[in-house]
Amino acid sequence: MFATSLTSGTSGRGGPASPSVADIVAALDTAYPRELAESWDAVGLVCGDPADRVERVLVCVDPVAATVDEALEIGAQLIVAHHPLMLRGVHGVPADTSKGSLVHRMIREGVALFCAHTNADSANPGVSDALAAVIGLDVRRPLVPHADGADTGLGRIGELSEPESFATFVDRVGAALPATTPGVHGAGDPERPIRTVAVSGGAGDGFLDTATAAGVDAYVTADLRHHPAGEHLEQPGTVPALVGLTHWASEWPWCGQAAEVIGGTGNVEVHVSTRCTDPWNVRANGSTK
The missing domain is CATH 3.40.1390.30 (NIF3 (NGG1p interacting factor 3)-like)
Incomplete structure (x- = not known):
């Protein structure tokens, strides 16, 4: 509790x-x-x-x-x-x-x-807007819009007011959400600057490629599985750092x-x-x- x-x-x-x-x-x-x-x-x-x-x-x-x-x-x-x-x-x-x-x-x-x-996931505002808000993101658009130009859809892409290190960002996410026993964990260079962020409330590892294509610095979601997360991080080039949450907390x-x-x-x-x-x-x- x-x-x-x-x-x-x-x-x-x-x-x-x-x-x-x-x-x-x-x-x-x-x-x-x-x-x-x-x-x-x-x-x-x-x-x-x-x-x-x-x-x-x-x-x-x-x-x-x-x-x-x-x-x-x-x-x-x-x-x-x-x-x-x-x-x-x-x-x-x-x-x-x-x-x-x-x-x-x-x-x-x-x-x-x-x-x-x-x-509620796809509505504007919806689940991912609420997650973005507590983290302190200024939402720009859906991660997966329902249609071209739509303001509804799954996930959200937003920005921090100022860049901060990935380690600081992971701490930010942890402080913004209710505590759980598994907690909040990150995968990425602790010193990497983070400014643009994708979020998806609930299980979101199906959108790893979408977050990568969006060019964000970090992706925050729940229920990240070992193989999809590991394969994402092993891709050549720059890919979003990952912040993993429990489904309930997200x-x-x-x-x-x-x-x-x-x-x-x-x-x-x-x-x-x-x-x-x-x-x-x-x-x-x-x-x-």
Whole structure:
């Protein structure tokens, strides 16, 4: 767990009526249009009554037992998550399965679940904009635009206000994101000057060649695998230095962005999850998160 949290909007007690689930879904669909989602994705309302009123919302990366616990502890009527609960097709949600048990629990407790995944990745602003912002980048364009000249797409390319060494830049990224047990790691010359940077929230080693073609000094993403990263660094010529993050940490800044969208719907409290749902929690020296 880490200390950072955010509350947006106003109290659900008194004053104007709280927004409905449908009101909040409409605001999120405007900010993160569903047509931007990849064809294989599963986004939108997973469970819950669109007509129900919402006084309190929890925004998180992962819809898992820990965040459902957190939602119930704060009395939330809606969870807004980045990752889908059921990405692949299912034929049932029996309560004796891990995901089915969450669905049954949320329905029993009157908690709706909404997921914005690759549509939030590609929206402007979206997941990678939030990552770029906390690092201190001035965003210029998408790394992988949806179409020529589009301001939507996956990843972002930005610039630091002043160049700094790669070692300093890795420290900058580490300080900007919530702590995880694996931490933040870099691959490159520690003294190399860094000014232009590509970022991609979530697993981004599929864009290594794209970042190289963009001519950036460094590329920040999650879930970098050994062979793609090693082959990238062995290429002739100058290639971007790499900064590796955990998947959860790379996407957590989006929660604050989504909270602002939800807070704009009216009389509702919005809380950003303070629970690290990164699966890696033990290091070889015995330390735990």
